[in-house]
Amino acid sequence: MRISVASGKGGTGKTTVAVNLALSINDAMLIDCDVEGPNSHIFFKGPMMKVKDVCIPSPKFDFDKCTLCGKCAEFCQYNAIAVVGEKILFFEELCHGCGGCKILCPEDAITEVDHQIGIIEKGGKKELTLYHGLLNIGEPFGVPIIRALKQFADDAKTTIFDSPPGTACPAVETMRDTDFCILVTEPTPFGLHDLTLTVDVVREIGTPFGVVVNRDGIGDDRVERYCSDEGIPLLSKIPNDLQIARLYSRGVPIIEGLPEYKATFVGIYDKIREAL
Amino acid sequence: MVKELTIISGKGGCGKTTIAASFAALAENPVIVDADVDAADMHILLHPQIQKKEAFSGLDVAQKDDEKCTDCGKCFENCRYGAIDPDFTLHPDKCEGCAVCAMVCPSDAIRMIERKAGEAYISDTRFGPLVHARLHAGEEASGKLVALVRQRAKELAREKGKEFILIDGPPGTGCTVIASITGVDLVLVVIEPTLSGIHDSKRIIEVARHFGIPALVCINKYDINDENTEHILEFCEVEGIEVVGKIAYDDTATKAMLAEKTVIEFSDGKMAQSIKAIWKKVEKALS
Numbered sequence A: 001m002r003i004s005v006a007s008g009k010g011g012t013g014k015t016t017v018a019v020n021l022a023l024s025i026n027d028a029m030l031i032d033c034d035v036e037g038p039n040s041h042i043f044f045k046g047p048m049m050k051v052k053d054v055c056i057p058s059p060k061f062d063f064d065k066c067t068l069c070g071k072c073a074e075f076c077q078y079n080a081i082a083v084v085g086e087k088i089l090f091f092e093e094l095c096h097g098c099g100g101c102k103i104l105c106p107e108d109a110i111t112e113v114d115h116q117i118g119i120i121e122k123g124g125k126k127e128l129t130l131y132h133g134l135l136n137i138g139e140p141f142g143v144p145i146i147r148a149l150k151q152f153a154d155d156a157k158t159t160i161f162d163s164p165p166g167t168a169c170p171a172v173e174t175m176r177d178t179d180f181c182i183l184v185t186e187p188t189p190f191g192l193h194d195l196t197l198t199v200d201v202v203r204e205i206g207t208p209f210g211v212v213v214n215r216d217g218i219g220d221d222r223v224e225r226y227c228s229d230e231g232i233p234l235l236s237k238i239p240n241d242l243q244i245a246r247l248y249s250r251g252v253p254i255i256e257g258l259p260e261y262k263a264t265f266v267g268i269y270d271k272i273r274e275a276l
Numbered sequence B: 001m002v003k004e005l006t007i008i009s010g011k012g013g014c015g016k017t018t019i020a021a022s023f024a025a026l027a028e029n030p031v032i033v034d035a036d037v038d039a040a041d042m043h044i045l046l047h048p049q050i051q052k053k054e055a056f057s058g059l060d061v062a063q064k065d066d067e068k069c070t071d072c073g074k075c076f077e078n079c080r081y082g083a084i085d086p087d088f089t090l091h092p093d094k095c096e097g098c099a100v101c102a103m104v105c106p107s108d109a110i111r112m113i114e115r116k117a118g119e120a121y122i123s124d125t126r127f128g129p130l131v132h133a134r135l136h137a138g139e140e141a142s143g144k145l146v147a148l149v150r151q152r153a154k155e156l157a158r159e160k161g162k163e164f165i166l167i168d169g170p171p172g173t174g175c176t177v178i179a180s181i182t183g184v185d186l187v188l189v190v191i192e193p194t195l196s197g198i199h200d201s202k203r204i205i206e207v208a209r210h211f212g213i214p215a216l217v218c219i220n221k222y223d224i225n226d227e228n229t230e231h232i233l234e235f236c237e238v239e240g241i242e243v244v245g246k247i248a249y250d251d252t253a254t255k256a257m258l259a260e261k262t263v264i265e266f267s268d269g270k271m272a273q274s275i276k277a278i279w280k281k282v283e284k285a286l287s
Helices: A014-022 A072-073 A100-104 A143-150 A169-175 A189-205 A223-232 A242-250 A259-275 B017-026 B044-045 B076-080 B100-104 B142-160 B176-180 B196-210 B226-239 B253-259 B270-286
Strands: A002-006 A028-033 A048-059 A081-084 A087-090 A111-126 A130-136 A159-160 A180-185 A208-214 A234-239 B004-006 B030-034 B048-056 B061-064 B110-113 B115-125 B128-135 B164-168 B185-190 B215-220 B243-247
Touching: A002 A014, A002 A169, A014 A028, A014 A159, A014 A180, A048 A087, A048 A143, A072 A081, A072 A100, A100 A111, A100 A208, A100 B100, A111 A143, A111 B017, A130 A143, A159 B100, A159 B196, A169 B243, A180 A189, A180 A242, A180 A259, A180 B253, A189 A208, A189 A223, A189 B044, A189 B253, A208 A223, A208 A259, A208 B243, A223 A234, A234 A259, A242 B196, B004 B017, B004 B176, B004 B270, B017 B030, B017 B044, B017 B164, B017 B185, B017 B253, B017 B270, B044 B128, B044 B253, B048 B128, B076 B100, B100 B110, B110 B185, B115 B142, B128 B142, B142 B164, B176 B196, B185 B196, B185 B270, B196 B215, B196 B226, B215 B226, B226 B243, B243 B270, B253 B270
Parallel strands: A002 A159, A002 A180, A028 A130, A028 A159, A180 A208, A208 A234, B004 B164, B004 B185, B030 B128, B030 B164, B185 B215, B215 B243
Antiparallel strands: A048 A111, A081 A087, A111 A130, B048 B115, B061 B110, B115 B128
16 A cells, blocks of 8 residues: 655644654555655664665767757757857756657757766665655756655555655655545644645545644644535644654654554554545 | 845745744835745735736646547657556646657647646735745646746836845755745745754755855754754854854744734744844845
8 A cells, every 4th residue: 555645834744644654554664755855764763775876868969960950959848958159058957858859859969868866765674664865956856756766665565655845746746646645734824725735636636635633732723624624534633742843853753752652643544544 | 236035944844934924024125925836825924915917837738639649659659757658648747848749749649738837926915015826736847936926026126116025935955946046145044953954954055055045044943952953053153154043932923823914913022032133134144
């Protein structure tokens, strides 16, 4: 089974839910898809080892063959190529690696080379394997890393995917092709607003989903009212507990510092299995 | 000369919008920008009255005419984004708009069509104009939408003789963040003293440095972990980054949010005082 953990708003507790859920159930695997700021590994003290470079194909220009016809620049939808005077300018960060320029070039002056945009690392602990990706600093597009990460999912296990925040392509790529999506929110106006945006996205993707309210007690009951009006299952509420915040700040999973919470995460898992 | 400031954090939920909205209340004559286009929250505190709306088109998307399609398979062979199945079904939601399929199709069965990816707004608020946007669910090209709202903000500043653009940035380090900070005069990095907050803020400081943008730091909820706060202070000292203030953990931010007000308007307590002191330093750094 594949479970994604998402939220529109950042900092609502996605990683907390993903890590503690993975630690609370048997035969789990954790894949942190927040490649711009992965945090799951902080809750495992062991090292992360590189297992893969993630590259996208990037054009290389043979200036002996190039006639500066400009067809590649004209075609490129991402404005990654420009012909300026007697020169071809290539903006590597804008290139999505589609290969169009290579196909199009009438002089066969373009070949492709690998452009590394990030890496995948493996770690975790004996009972729980963790993979995460890291987008290189200055690189704008993390989606190819998320795609590569998802290939590590072991479908004999319950794989938990920790999603990046937001509702744009990296979050969608994470939630796509998962069996269930947990939306983590907080009971505040920001939390509710961003939850409604994320609900729109998950409904469009068509993944079954439920909500976990984190820091319950900090705001009001607007999220719960919304869920009940929309018929969205409320999977659990995690209280606003300073002890939890302090454990989080030190990188200690809740269920290690406060073992009584294990039942909360097992309960979330049971509700998901029931729902499916 | 118009000055631009972006508030960023790497990790989400560190207090960017709380601080940005407070700065909006404190700044003289700002143009305010919400650059977190896929989860914008500033409007909840600022109650914008929309004055102008414009449609935002992202990248074009492939559309196939099945009557013209001869099932030759060239589109499938050349699509690198998995948007075309082996049975030649096209999935517009996976299309990255590269147009390679349209180029290789020998029977002219694929066209690239415009895709409405969102809307951008220019609004009035009690603190000045707000430029904000809404990206449609799951859309690409969010960086392009950020670039559009920033462009509109600059035009507005020129038109109305305003000298300061205040930008509430998105989380992460990717395209929306890069689009929110390129070319600005200063970034303020909001850090919470958790190991996650520190990890992500170090990455975002590197991003700012990569693009040559000066950075200041403020620590939010500094008292939830004194040891981590100490670590941030030492790190900033080593890196030569000025820490312009610390804000204690306080439920005022949540209470103000529930009242849909900025912290500055909501109460003149400790939190408001800390933010005011930080604003003074930021203002000075900008001048």
